[in-house]
Amino acid sequence: MILHGYWRSGTSYRTRIALNLKGLAYETAPLDLRTEAQGAEAYLRLNPQGLVPALETGDGLVLTQSPAILEWLEETHPEPALLPPDAAGRAQVRAMAAVVGCDIHPLNNLRVLKAVRALGADQAGLDAWAARWIVDGFKALEALVVRHGDGWCFGDRPTLADCYLIPQLYSARRFHVDLAGFPRLLEIEARAELHPDFLAAHPDRQPDAD
Amino acid sequence: MILHGYWRSGTSYRTRIALNLKGLAYETAPLDLRTEAQGAEAYLRLNPQGLVPALETGDGLVLTQSPAILEWLEETHPEPALLPPDAAGRAQVRAMAAVVGCDIHPLNNLRVLKAVRALGADQAGLDAWAARWIVDGFKALEALVVRHGDGWCFGDRPTLADCYLIPQLYSARRFHVDLAGFPRLLEIEARAELHPDFLAAHPDRQPDAD
Incomplete structure (x- = not known):
């Protein structure tokens, strides 16, 4: 592939x-x-x-x-399955993924940030714009992980939700978002930093990285 | 429910x-x-x-x-199934849904428009902001429908992609987007206007409509 x-x-x-x-x-x-x-x-x-x-x-x-x-x-x-076997669990994992995929990430990608800049925002304005959506979404995710997580977003194994979360945490750091209010998300990030599949996917390890 | x-x-x-x-x-x-x-x-x-x-x-x-x-x-x-039976077809329908669900809608909902207004955009600016993402996404969808559609977005029956498309067309009209460049999408909209399940879901038919 x-x-x-x-x-x-x-x-x-x-x-x-x-x-x-x-x-x-x-x-x-x-x-x-x-x-x-x-x-x-x-x-x-x-x-x-x-x-x-x-x-x-x-x-x-x-x-x-x-x-x-x-x-x-x-x-x-x-x-290995990245969704739970039952429909209710699958809906929960997909909902977590959608918090990132629909409510956070679409507002912070390059083409959108360019458009926000064209409206007159400076770098601080761009950071504030990005932080707004990240913090709102992470509050929802933190609450969901408290309810459903056990080391990872949902249960004790990585699911699709973690595939979405980890890159969004990486992006949050680029926008200087204060992540202290999200201890459960940070715990998942720390775990991912020890996981070879997450590590190999990290931007810095890609052949086109700066 | x-x-x-x-x-x-x-x-x-x-x-x-x-x-x-x-x-x-x-x-x-x-x-x-x-x-x-x-x-x-x-x-x-x-x-x-x-x-x-x-x-x-x-x-x-x-x-x-x-x-x-x-x-x-x-x-x-x-x-009735809203996804095709084969994985390739399912991926295609989900990709169409994601064009709306990830690349268009998240940029045009009420909380985001409020934030764009707070950056100084007037009503014309808001319409232009919304139109930008709608037109970009609809160009992609029109091309995909030409390739995969036969009356609906994918094949000859409604799928999840149509569930996403029809509300986005309704929203596009609210933002005064010129839709003349999307004949295949308009054809699907016309078909939905004759379909009882789409009709009953229309905003104007809801109990809380203005």
Whole structure:
């Protein structure tokens, strides 16, 4: 498989974690979002939306949108499971993932930050914008982890929720967000820092890292 | 089941469509987002994140986050299916849903528009902000529907992708977005206007509509 992504993109990072947790080998095809490499014609032929990530599965299929890619990985490579076996648990894990995937990350990615800057925000304004959505979402996640977590977001093994959370924590640090109010999330982050699949997915370990 | 939502919220609207397509009866518990009713203590006990929708399933379970609710509906009430049977098709439908759910809607909801206004945008600026993300996402969706649709977003029956698309088209009209460039999406909208399950889910038909 070939993963088209960007080292520091949260959606690429979460996809790498899931691929690693599933034990799947993949090649990295980097696109530098800062120079808008994702707008190049060759990539647009692969993914007309011009966003990362895209996963070429090797049988002619090109998957886009990380939530869809992660569900596809779970369906086609069920072991180890990244969703619980029961519908209620699965809904809970997906809800946690959506807090990051729908309520935090979409507001803080590069194309949106550029638009916020165009409205007149300076760097402090950008940090405040990002922090607002991160803190709101992390408050919800912290409460959910207190209720459902046991070392990881849900139970005692990594799930899709952790694939979403860890890159969002990395991003929160880039925006200088005070994370002291989220001890359970930090505990998960500390655990991920010792986990080879999360470690190998870290932006700094990617071939296109600065 | 009890659906806590708001007549004009896109995430509530998409959940109503899915419930109707599945033939599931539910009560409506309205929350007026304009007066921040979703921040009231009784609702926060149900959904600590204070966002809509939330679905009480009747057996003590409270589901939040519409992407998680829709997947739960599909798992627990598989007929009629809102996802194709094969993993590749499912990934395609989920990718279309994510274009709306991750790349468009999160940027245009009420809490975000308030934040954009606080950066100094006037009504024209808000419309331009919303239109930017809607047009970008609809371009991607139009191309995907050309490739995969046959009356609906994917194939000849409604899927989760249509549950996401129709509310986003409704929202696009509120922001005065020019939709002439999206003939295939408009064709789906016209078909939904004749479909009783989509009609019954329309904001104007909800008990809390203005």
